[in-house]
Amino acid sequence: MDFKNAKELLALCQKKKLPISEVMRQREILLGETTAEIVDQRMDRVLEIMKDAAFSPIKDPVISMGGLIGGEARKLCEFHNLGKSLCGNVLGKGITYAMATLETNASMGLIVASPTAGSAGIVPGMMLALQEVYGFSDKKIRQALFNTGAIGYLAMRNATVAGAVGGCQAEVGIASAMAASAAVELLGGTPLQCTYAASTVLMNMLGLVCDPVGGLVEYPCQNRNAAGVSNALIAAEMSLAGITQFIPLDEMIDAMYTVGKKLPAELRETALGGCAATPSACEKCHLCS
Amino acid sequence: MSFISVFDVMGPNMIGPSSSHTAGAARIAFLAQKMITPPLKKVEFILYGSFARTYKGHGTDRALLGGIMGFSTDDMRIRNSFDIAREQGIDFSFTPNEAETDVHPNTVDIHMVNEQGQEMTVRGESLGGGKVRIVEINHVKVDFTGEYSAIIVIHQDTPGVVAYITRCLSERNINIAFMRLFRESKGTTAYTIVESDGHLPEDIVESIHRNTNIHDVMVVQM
Numbered sequence: 001m002d003f004k005n006a007k008e009l010l011a012l013c014q015k016k017k018l019p020i021s022e023v024m025r026q027r028e029i030l031l032g033e034t035t036a037e038i039v040d041q042r043m044d045r046v047l048e049i050m051k052d053a054a055f056s057p058i059k060d061p062v063i064s065m066g067g068l069i070g071g072e073a074r075k076l077c078e079f080h081n082l083g084k085s086l087c088g089n090v091l092g093k094g095i096t097y098a099m100a101t102l103e104t105n106a107s108m109g110l111i112v113a114s115p116t117a118g119s120a121g122i123v124p125g126m127m128l129a130l131q132e133v134y135g136f137s138d139k140k141i142r143q144a145l146f147n148t149g150a151i152g153y154l155a156m157r158n159a160t161v162a163g164a165v166g167g168c169q170a171e172v173g174i175a176s177a178m179a180a181s182a183a184v185e186l187l188g189g190t191p192l193q194c195t196y197a198a199s200t201v202l203m204n205m206l207g208l209v210c211d212p213v214g215g216l217v218e219y220p221c222q223n224r225n226a227a228g229v230s231n232a233l234i235a236a237e238m239s240l241a242g243i244t245q246f247i248p249l250d251e252m253i254d255a256m257y258t259v260g261k262k263l264p265a266e267l268r269e270t271a272l273g274g275c276a277a278t279p280s281a282c283e284k285c286h287l288c289s
Numbered sequence: 290m291s292f293i294s295v296f297d298v299m300g301p302n303m304i305g306p307s308s309s310h311t312a313g314a315a316r317i318a319f320l321a322q323k324m325i326t327p328p329l330k331k332v333e334f335i336l337y338g339s340f341a342r343t344y345k346g347h348g349t350d351r352a353l354l355g356g357i358m359g360f361s362t363d364d365m366r367i368r369n370s371f372d373i374a375r376e377q378g379i380d381f382s383f384t385p386n387e388a389e390t391d392v393h394p395n396t397v398d399i400h401m402v403n404e405q406g407q408e409m410t411v412r413g414e415s416l417g418g419g420k421v422r423i424v425e426i427n428h429v430k431v432d433f434t435g436e437y438s439a440i441i442v443i444h445q446d447t448p449g450v451v452a453y454i455t456r457c458l459s460e461r462n463i464n465i466a467f468m469r470l471f472r473e474s475k476g477t478t479a480y481t482i483v484e485s486d487g488h489l490p491e492d493i494v495e496s497i498h499r500n501t502n503i504h505d506v507m508v509v510q511m
Binding site for chain 2: 045066161
């Protein structure tokens with residue numbers, strides 16, 4: 001039940017007539033030498049933490065440890081509730097929960113690194129928005145989280161999910177690819193369509209640099225989590241509409257990794273380039289002085 | 290290649306904001322406190338590299354202190370670890386060392402003293418994604434990750450000790466995943482680290498300790 005790349009994953013899905021999520025779930029039970037019950041319980045806990053982290057800052061906004069963010073999710077929620085949302089229901093809620101999760105993270109709250117702490121808002125943003133708008137049960141969302149896990153696993157195994165190694169494209173990019181793939185499965189797409197969506201995201205976010213102001217997981221990280229949800233959503237919609245991609249997911253993961261390694265060190269989480277090196281950012285942070 | 294679990298991707302469950310600077314820091318300190326008999330009286334953290342530069346904004350200090358009190362990476366008490374440590378009467382300090390650059394960017398030295406006056410220094414590196422490595426114990430270079438249950442034996446560097454340790458393990462039917470020996474120099478103090486897939490019986494400490502060439506035995510459960 002193991003697979004090394006997306007090609008093998010798709011072959012398994014076809015052979016066993018299973019969605020990506022179930023292949024990943026069965027792989028975990030088998031190779032993790034555990035039971036379906038334990039695996040499902042652990043994923044229930046993941047979903048529970050995600051909900052708390054996404055909902056709490058809307059009720060109780062908090063200022064981050066570094067003081068660069070706080071209160072954004074509340075503003076988005078109020079704006080949305082006034083009926084003013086430009087993004088509409090799914091995306092409006094998605095970006096709210098994504099930014100909320102990063103607010104929780106930056107204020108030493110409990111989150112699920114999915115796949116990292118800096119990109120922890122995207123998967124819950126997408127999943128919780130779809131749950132609210134389409135009425136999916138917790139069980140259904142829990143199952144979809146195994147799909148996100150499969151895409152993240154492919155990136156971890158064959159490339160990287162560390163901003164210090166591959167830039168933000170490896171963190172927010174991969175998280176968005178994970179969210180896009182799971183959204184497609186939730187809405188009835190095929191395993192191949194899931195990988196088209198993931199592939200699309202990586203294309204659209206290729207080259208994104210990691211440039212946290214003051215070296216902190218706050219800014220622009222939180223903004224980029226919102227952007228990640230939107231990228232995931234458009235990729236999922238394109239795929240569900242029947243648009244195919246001729247660059248397969250495996251090749252896009254390779255391309256992302258190759259580009260990541262070519263990024264100069266200043267643009268890989270060192271806080272020496274990009275947003276972090278702007279005069280306004282330098283004024284906020286006193287790392288160099 | 291070791292197994293990548295779905296919960297390595299969808300996890301760890303952790304107190305933010307950074308898997309390397311917060312969760313990893315808590316994890317290193319958690320492993321360190323397993324190597325000394327409680328209760329702790331004093332702990333000193335020396336921070337290097339990125340840890341030294343950004344520890345306040347990442348809550349690295351609170352995470353380290355939480356870990357040293359045995360909190361796991363998802364323990365909400367990490368936020369208030371300063372207050373909790375004061376209540377427990379632990380004397381703690383943080384010292385950034387930006388002068389020394391020839392270390393992994395996320396490195397910490399943890400110097401611990403317990404109520405009995407026993408001292409122990411552990412150096413750990415946070416590798417990203419919450420993964421860590423212990424690279425020094427009492428200034429002797431070692432290498433273990435805490436991903437497996439580990440037995441750390443401090444002993445005299447003399448023939449027969451390793452054979453004795455493995456015999457103890459085999460008598461208890463403990464399967465060795467990795468085993469390595471590190472030493473200060475020939476004939477001095479040596480550290481044997483044995484990692485195992487399963488849970489280690491607590492009384493293994495006692496049975497290994499019976500040999501007179503063995504100074505100390507510690508168990509770090511997975």
